[in-house]
Amino acid sequence: MTFETYRTAGGTTIPRGVSSGRRALDVVVAGSALVLLSPLLLLLAVVVRLSGPGPVVFRQRRITTGGREFTIYKFRTMRTDGVGPSVTRSGDARVTRPGRFMRRTSLDELPQLVNVLRGEMTLVGPRPETPDLAARYPAEAQWVLELTPGVTGPAQISMRDDVALQGSDVDVESWYLGNVVPRRVAVDLTFLARPTVAATVGVLARTARYLVTGRRWVPPTG
Template sequence: MDENRSAALLFKDGNPSVGNLIRRSIDLTLAGTALVIFIPLMILVAAAICCESGTPSIFSQPRLGLRGRVFCMYKFRKFRRDCGTNGSPLTMDNDERLTLIGKFLQKTKLDELPQLWNIIIGNMSIVGPRPETLHFKDCFNGDYEEVLDYKPGIFGPSQVLFRNESSLFPSHVDPTEFYRSTIFPAKAKIDLAYYPRRTIVSDLCWILRGIVAVFGYVPPLYLNAPTESEGATDRKIESCSATPP
């Protein structure tokens, strides 16, 4: 094992390093505090969902976690109750499955508040790659498999840069195939450029950037939209940065 590989392993979650112990302490402190602060808001959101479309207000979905282990990620329900689990794994702009409250939750990202519990019980971290659905499990091949060496999180470089992901899909391509061929590889490259050399300070900076992104400011992300004849695989990222602040 070369020196660079050995150094990178120290930053991977699940290894008993001082940095990971500090990171876990920060996770528990921030998630516990946020849960207490946001409980009144979460009760209001749950009540609004129940009033509009009935129960349940919270649902769980299998996601890929650390080392590829499957865990149940919690979210506020954005879709109608009759949508089932056989639809698209992606939420698009003006998705017909969204309820009125669901559209608000999608825009504000308040549907992710229940994931504070995922952080407390150790499935997720405040900062980490976004956990993928099992539908995209096969995307973690080759070098991209290393993304699973890091505990998934709510905030992170790819979450901030792809804050408005649902607006990036061209109308003339299949969304799922476009995600596989273009968006997933872009996210994976961003994550693999950041997490092997992350620091506690840079993680805290991405938390702040994530909060700012929720309120509307997202760093520029330039994509070359393909023409209908080019296909989705020709869409490339021209510039985006995931270097530690």
């Protein structure tokens, strides 16, 4: 199947869309997971409801294929009366107690399987960014906003804790955009340059290992 390609700032040509093989994998895995994990999803919904006032499911506009916007779904992990930057730092007071556990185990992201079924996301891809932060992306990293975002990806399992910036005297959003985003995009390129079904399964396996053991994946260098 032929797709429109996109050339990165570094000159690498990558496919812009999701192949039919990856799309089939998305539908099978996401659909099966939603059915098999339905008791867990119900339990988490009850926990979120009991954690404080506010919706069970957090909805936010994010960027998908071609720079279009969509609504992402996650279990709510923060208080609704909290105000702060789009990027959370370690010890953020807005995060609820069960929210900390769900973030640490990525259980808050399970509703994104619905986004996968709808074709707004894929299982493996770059991080889905907010329109506000996407508009401020470094020029050399903006190409990644043209691609379909993923529930997981190489950067998400090798740099998961890098946005946990300590200290209150740092503009966390500027730090994230200037330091984390370029490195995250470079790591994701290890998959995005050749996003095959086999490579997708490999990232999913590394994600499962990370969630079980806590061992972060070390991407190849050189």
